[in-house]
Amino acid sequence: MKSKSTFALILTAAGSSVRMGLGLKKEFLPMQDGTVLSTAIKSFLKTNGLTHIIITYPDGQLEDMKKALFSSSETEQLLSQCGIPLLFEKGGATRQESVFNALNALAAGCAQKPELVLIHDAARPWVTETVIQNVLECAGEYGAAVPSTPATDTLAFTDESKEIITGYADRPHTFCLQTPQGFRFNELLEAHRKAAADKNTSCTDDTTIWAAYCGPVHLCEGNARNKKITFKEDIQTEAAMQIRTGLGYDLHKLVEGRKLMLGGVAIPFEKGEDGHSDGDVLLHAITDALLGAAGIADIGELFPPSDNTWKDADSGKLLQAAWQKVLADGWKLENLDCVVALEKPKFLPYRTQVRESIAALLGCDTDKVFVKAKTSEGLGEIGRGEAAAVWATCLISRPFRNNQE
Ligand code: MG
Secondary structure, three states: OOOOOOEEEEEEOOOOOHHHOOOOOHHHOEOOOOEHHHHHOHHHHOOOOEEEEEEEEOOOOHHHHHHHHOOOHHHHHHHHHHOOOEEEEEOOOOHHHHHHHHHHHHHHHOOOOOOEEEEEEOOOOOOOHHHHHHHHHHHHHHOEEEEEEEOOOOOEEEOOOOOOEEEEOOHHHOEEEOOOEEEEHHHHHHHHHHHHHOOOOOOOOHHHHHHHHOOOOEEEEOOOOOOOOOOOHHHHHHHOEEEEEEEEEEEEEEEEOOOEEEOOEEEOOOEEEOOOOOOOHHHHHHHHHHHHHHOOOOHHHHOOOOOHHHOOOOHHHHHHHHHHHHHHOOOEEEEEEEEEEOOOOOOHHHHHHHHHHHHHHHOOOHHHEEEEEEOOOOOHHHHOOOEEEEEEEEEEEEEOOOOOO
């Protein structure tokens, strides 16, 4: 059952992010699409019943806040489609003060007050529509709701030194609280007014205000992925790297009077690959895998057989020229894995030398390159020793660039 309640969203982003150690507000950090802030708001914009949005910001950072919000074209489009009023409210000295400012601005700014208000940390970009629905339903029924997950680590209390354990939390009854926290709008506003009148500034979040002035807060189901970004490591692994795979294939005829070249190594044999260049079937497949992963070109486009420059060319030079183009786009090799289909000769005695040769051409560690050979059990042109074929796959990575793709 989907909630039919109307709700306002308060996105809190007025903190200073001192724990990040980055010199940049965590809400402004780049993610796959835009920033942490532009990502955090998306699931709310897709939820029915939203009537108002208010974002709290630190003094002096309104322009940066708007830039971060509109850094994603999807967010910009969702905002213009839904046509919901968007307000920015300067934060106070504490979270409690910032939320109180936002509630007052909402009360003053809307003719028809929403039934519920959801308060969400803008530094939780991975909130899902399901979690939002859980909160709306639970707050609609009980007045106050917070998404939570059961504690998985053992939680301990310490003495003043913070070095000696004095007790443990009872784990079956211990939960980690997330946001959005949801409340009946009018009652939460009233609770904040009372707390302000009482000069009660000890409330770390809105559930403690609700508990002090209104009554019990109900738990609903959160999501372990709905993490708050606190340290830069929280975002590095999730959003900072872009990865791509590539696949290359090549086949060459084996004829007498040519060298058998595999991975830049000449392997003693009575036949070798026919071809315009030196015919190194393994290096050709690798070149195509890398170029394909980076989305640049294929080997035939870069080094056309019709161009006499490449006649009898060293395929190692072709690979290096292609790899330079991939490197120039910021990519780094994670690994390369290849299968050589070859009836004769036995490949295993040359494997180490071939892996080292490829790694040297690419300027990477040998353990990132693997090559294995298979026979075709005497079947087909490969089985009859008339051809050699290679399949190569690779994984490449680079840091995400903002506003790219
Ligand atoms: Mg070829």
